[in-house]
Amino acid sequence: MAVLDNIGYRALTEESACEYVKSLKLFLPDEKMTVEEIGDGNLNYVYRITSNHKSVIIKQALPYAKVVGESWPLTLKRAKLEAEVLKKHGEFVPHLLPAVLASDEELALTVMEDLSHLTIVRDGLIQGDHYPNLSAHIGEYLAKTLFSTSDFALHPFEKKKLVAKFSNPELCKITEDLVFTDPFFDVETNDFEAELAEVVQQLWTNDKLKLEVAKIKYAFLTEAESLLHGDLHTGSIFASKSETKVIDPEFGFYGPIGFDVGQYIAHLIFQVLVRNENDRIVILQQIEEVWDVFSQYFSEAWQNSVVNPFTKVPGALESFLAKVFKDAIGVVGCELIRRTIGLSHVKDLDGIEDSSIRLYVKKATIQLGSSLIINRKNIVTISQLLKELEAYTS
Ligand code: SR1
Ligand code: MG
Numbered sequence: 001m002a003v004l005d006n007i008g009y010r011a012l013t014e015e016s017a018c019e020y021v022k023s024l025k026l027f028l029p030d031e032k033m034t035v036e037e038i039g040d041g042n043l044n045y046v047y048r049i050t051s052n053h054k055s056v057i058i059k060q061a062l063p064y065a066k067v068v069g070e071s072w073p074l075t076l077k078r079a080k081l082e083a084e085v086l087k088k089h090g091e092f093v094p095h096l097l098p099a100v101l102a103s104d105e106e107l108a109l110t111v112m113e114d115l116s117h118l119t120i121v122r123d124g125l126i127q128g129d130h131y132p133n134l135s136a137h138i139g140e141y142l143a144k145t146l147f148s149t150s151d152f153a154l155h156p157f158e159k160k161k162l163v164a165k166f167s168n169p170e171l172c173k174i175t176e177d178l179v180f181t182d183p184f185f186d187v188e189t190n191d192f193e194a195e196l197a198e199v200v201q202q203l204w205t206n207d208k209l210k211l212e213v214a215k216i217k218y219a220f221l222t223e224a225e226s227l228l229h230g231d232l233h234t235g236s237i238f239a240s241k242s243e244t245k246v247i248d249p250e251f252g253f254y255g256p257i258g259f260d261v262g263q264y265i266a267h268l269i270f271q272v273l274v275r276n277e278n279d280r281i282v283i284l285q286q287i288e289e290v291w292d293v294f295s296q297y298f299s300e301a302w303q304n305s306v307v308n309p310f311t312k313v314p315g316a317l318e319s320f321l322a323k324v325f326k327d328a329i330g331v332v333g334c335e336l337i338r339r340t341i342g343l344s345h346v347k348d349l350d351g352i353e354d355s356s357i358r359l360y361v362k363k364a365t366i367q368l369g370s371s372l373i374i375n376r377k378n379i380v381t382i383s384q385l386l387k388e389l390e391a392y393t394s
Pocket of ligand 2: 041042231236248
């Protein structure tokens with residue numbers, strides 16, 4: 001049963017999507033327009049509306065998860081929340097986000113700048129494209145959005161107001177279940193090849209691993225550090241060689257900084273594991289770069305912070321960055337595992353046609369994920385992470 005928490009809600013059709021943007025005066029009344037539904041995500045419909053002089057995107061939430069159907073009801077409030085996260089993050093990095101042209105809470109939709117001249121990074125990486133500025137841009141995006149919405153930048157009243165405003169329990173519950181719980185138990189919605197059953201069984205009976213996952217999940221549940229994107233995988237990023245735009249922050253909420261950092265790194269690691277030796281070098285460099293750029297921008301902002309007197313205490317910055325890094329490594333481990341055996345997969349792995357190679361890589365993601373979760377206290381630099389990856393590449 002769908003959740004209809006907006007009384008005036010109706011799902012758009014291609015025709016009503018055109019009428020809607022005309023009513024916003026984004027197009028002229030008699031302008032000839034074409035429309036196509038281009039959404040390939042798990043949850044929403046995305047319409048691209050084009051005339052011969054402009055184009056826009058309408059993203060509309062459905063009262064259920066598109067990937068599963070009406071049996072998985074999902075709040076429509078997520079559309080407004082996404083528009084609000086785009087606006088808030090846009091205060092700090094407008095050049096790295098799509099412009100929001102309009103949003104409509106009742107219809108649960110956002111009208112945005114069309115980014116069709118860019119490619120979804122996951123698709124581009126799978127076809128071997130290289131985005132030289134990607135990790136520098138994402139490092140900047142992470143540092144500026146996460147620092148600027150934290151207690152290191154905001155008055156405590158303002159920060160707590162934002163924590164309340166960006167409360168997102170329904171979408172957080174999806175992450176709590178799909179990332180941090182279900183893959184570690186024998187749950188019906190898990191999805192993996194029969195040939196992986198033995199490795200998965202070992203995972204489910206590994207109490208040492210489950211204890212560590214419990215700690216990482218608890219941090220996700222309780223640590224309201226910054227306004228996160230909440231779903232920063234390579235399918236949530238558009239790029240070209242020069243430009244980068246982060247989209248889809250509907251899972252945004254106040255959570256631990258390491259979650260966003262770790263998710264991005266995890267999806268680069270999928271590419272490390274599926275590429276041959278020569279082609280993986282650029283991805284390893286991207287992993288190194290995102291952390292370097294993130295910590296550089298974050299450190300600069302920290303030094304200029306006037307809100308929190310403890311930022312001037314020697315060692316405070318290093319200690320906080322070390323915490324973020326450790327949290328991120330734990331998230332990388334959980335994300336590698338959940339995208340391999342959980343409900344929601346990635347094309348990087350499932351698109352490998354040769355089944356023996358696919359299974360080989362999937363065993364590697366499960367084992368690497370487990371090792372990162374268990375050993376995260378000992379992996380304290382990006383070089384140590386890259387060293388750890390070496391053992392899983394052939
Ligand atoms: C039912 S939603 C499945 C996944 O898609 C989203 O992009 C999130 O990653 C979520 O976990
Ligand atoms: Mg998404």
